[in-house]
Amino acid sequence: MGCEVTPQLAIFFVLAALAVIGALNLIIQRHPIHSALSLIVVMIALAGLYLLMGSEFVAAVQIIVYGGAIMVLFVFVIMLLNAGVEERTNISKLAGVAGIPLAVALMGFLAAAIARSNESAQAGLQTGALANTKEISTMLFKDFVYPFELTSFLILVAILGAIVLAQREKS
Amino acid sequence: MISSLLAFLAAHAVVVIAIIKIALLLFIVLTVNAYLTWFERKVVAHMQSRWGPHRVGPHGLLQPLADGAKFLLKEDPTPAGVDKFTYFLAPLMALALALTSIAIIPFGPDPLPWTIWGQKVYLGIADLNIGILALFAITALSVYGVALAGWSSNSKYPLLGGLRSSAQMVSYELALTMSVVGVLLLAGSFNLRDIIGAQAQHPERGIFGWNVWPQILGFFCFFVAAVAETNRVPFDLPEAESELVAGFHTEYASFKFAMFFIAEYTSMITVSCLCTIMFFGGWLSPFPASWTFTHYLPSVILIPFGLWVIWDGIRYETIFGRIILPGVGTAITAIGAVLVAFPAVNEFVQGPFWLLSKIFVFLFVYVWMRGTLPRFRYDQLMSFGWKLLLPVSIANVVITAFAMLAKSMWGAK
Numbered sequence: 001m002g003c004e005v006t007p008q009l010a011i012f013f014v015l016a017a018l019a020v021i022g023a024l025n026l027i028i029q030r031h032p033i034h035s036a037l038s039l040i041v042v043m044i045a046l047a048g049l050y051l052l053m054g055s056e057f058v059a060a061v062q063i064i065v066y067g068g069a070i071m072v073l074f075v076f077v078i079m080l081l082n083a084g085v086e087e088r089t090n091i092s093k094l095a096g097v098a099g100i101p102l103a104v105a106l107m108g109f110l111a112a113a114i115a116r117s118n119e120s121a122q123a124g125l126q127t128g129a130l131a132n133t134k135e136i137s138t139m140l141f142k143d144f145v146y147p148f149e150l151t152s153f154l155i156l157v158a159i160l161g162a163i164v165l166a167q168r169e170k171s
Numbered sequence: 172m173i174s175s176l177l178a179f180l181a182a183h184a185v186v187v188i189a190i191i192k193i194a195l196l197l198f199i200v201l202t203v204n205a206y207l208t209w210f211e212r213k214v215v216a217h218m219q220s221r222w223g224p225h226r227v228g229p230h231g232l233l234q235p236l237a238d239g240a241k242f243l244l245k246e247d248p249t250p251a252g253v254d255k256f257t258y259f260l261a262p263l264m265a266l267a268l269a270l271t272s273i274a275i276i277p278f279g280p281d282p283l284p285w286t287i288w289g290q291k292v293y294l295g296i297a298d299l300n301i302g303i304l305a306l307f308a309i310t311a312l313s314v315y316g317v318a319l320a321g322w323s324s325n326s327k328y329p330l331l332g333g334l335r336s337s338a339q340m341v342s343y344e345l346a347l348t349m350s351v352v353g354v355l356l357l358a359g360s361f362n363l364r365d366i367i368g369a370q371a372q373h374p375e376r377g378i379f380g381w382n383v384w385p386q387i388l389g390f391f392c393f394f395v396a397a398v399a400e401t402n403r404v405p406f407d408l409p410e411a412e413s414e415l416v417a418g419f420h421t422e423y424a425s426f427k428f429a430m431f432f433i434a435e436y437t438s439m440i441t442v443s444c445l446c447t448i449m450f451f452g453g454w455l456s457p458f459p460a461s462w463t464f465t466h467y468l469p470s471v472i473l474i475p476f477g478l479w480v481i482w483d484g485i486r487y488e489t490i491f492g493r494i495i496l497p498g499v500g501t502a503i504t505a506i507g508a509v510l511v512a513f514p515a516v517n518e519f520v521q522g523p524f525w526l527l528s529k530i531f532v533f534l535f536v537y538v539w540m541r542g543t544l545p546r547f548r549y550d551q552l553m554s555f556g557w558k559l560l561l562p563v564s565i566a567n568v569v570i571t572a573f574a575m576l577a578k579s580m581w582g583a584k
Binding site for chain 2: 037
């Protein structure tokens with residue numbers, strides 16, 4: 001097993017470290033805005049990882065949708081409510097007893113799944129099988145057209161629900 | 172020593188050329204920014220029957236330098252109670268993102284006539300496959316600069332400005348993105364060079380081959396939404412001075428304020444570039460390709476302009492002006508003469524000439540709007556964005572798609 005440090009590998013580790021540190025910072029920070037900023041860092045680091053795999057389209061969409069639209073909404077709501085610094089409480093008993101072992105177990109499962117995943121899947125990712133926008137759109141609108149339309153329908157229902165809930169009652 | 176350095180540079184030619192291009196583009200963009208403020212003040216002043224800046228240098232031409240020096244030398248207080256990290260981060264983000272977006276713009280069709288270390292050098296830094304998507308990604312992030320500045324200042328007016336700005340940018344981003352889909356359908360690519368190439372399919376049509384004709388609705392939506400994204404008049408509610416003091420940058424002084432300022436002007440340039448590239452044929456000439464005599468147009472404009480600057484300069488009231496202006500005029504005339512004398516250079520200049528002229532027209536429109544239009548009310552802004560722009564841009568996508576389908580069905584027979 002060769003452990004040669006290629007530029008790609010170095011960039012991968014930088015981005016991965018950025019994502020992990022951002023995610024930790026998200027939990028550690030006491031102010032909601034700082035947490036939201038950390039989450040943005042995580043999103044952008046993930047976009048960088050997609051770019052490294054050669055999926056330019058997914059990377060751009062990741063930044064536009066998650067980094068841009070969704071996180072702007074988060075920041076906007078935090079600013080609108082003028083949320084202050086959170087108070088620190090001691091760890092709850094339930095979290096201590098059940099949560100920590102469950103978290104460790106989840107991490108173990110994920111690590112095992114990644115370690116056991118076959119080589120071809122990883123190779124497919126690295127060669128950028130989903131690089132082309134054309135391929136992605138063919139996949140979405142030909143092979144997976146029904147799940148795709150179903151998801152769109154679900155989102156439409158959610159939008160309508162949000163409008164109904166937000167509407168002022170007519171007096 | 173020097174030869175080994177040269178060998179090292181030649182071995183890493185791609186990186187070295189990229190760095191040089193970045194430095195050069197940064198210098199050009201920042202200079203253009205500075206003179207854009209001068210241009211804006213002059214044009215708005217003349218629209219209001221004033222003279223505008225005319226004290227510092229001939230015709231106030233050194234005013235941007237004076238402004239820059241002032242920004243650098245002013246005291247830079249940090250107000251009490253600000254969130255320090257975010258307060259410093261916000262202007263950095265705004266400026267960095269605005270400048271990054273320029274890197275994706277291609278400025279000319281051909282590589283330089285000579286190669287450097289065996290590399291062809293194109294005008295433009297990054298030629299991305301996802302060009303326009305990358306630009307939208309950067310635009311999507313640029314709202315944080317304004318929003319965080321408003322929030323971190325810990326003051327009422329900036330907070331209101333930041334809130335308005337994030338709401339406005341999120342609302343108009345949808346229309347901005349949807350309005351471009353028509354162009355992407357016509358070009359079949361996200362790449363900016365391909366988008367221009369798609370408009371060059373009928374070189375004999377000249378101006379009538381551009382995207383603005385089939386995509387007139389898309390252009391309308393794009394331009395309005397883009398002006399809103401750059402927070403310019405009539406969409407400058409985030410910094411409405413009559414209600415919010417200075418909006419999100421109220422608490423910023425000195426160079427941190429200048430960073431917001433430069434970011435705003437840079438995004439004006441980016442939007443002008445995008446309008447030009449996507450709807451107005453980029454570097455394509457508005458004349459049919461067979462009209463080769465129009466290739467002398469740069470000289471026809473430059474030489475009389477240079478002569479006028481000389482004529483104006485020798486009668487200027489200050490001695491400094493009487494030295495500087497004729498010098499500048501001579502340089503401009505000389506450039507025009509060089510273009511006539513060397514047809515190869517003239518051919519190379521055609522693309523950038525048309526691109527820059529169109530960008531200049533859009534920058535003028537920006538200033539023109541600032542000089543003439545009143546600001547929107549907040550509810551008008553929101554209903555305009557959601558109830559007019561978004562439906563129209565979606566309708567444009569549907570119409571374009573059906574037109575292309577019809578063309579492919581009947582055109583194939």
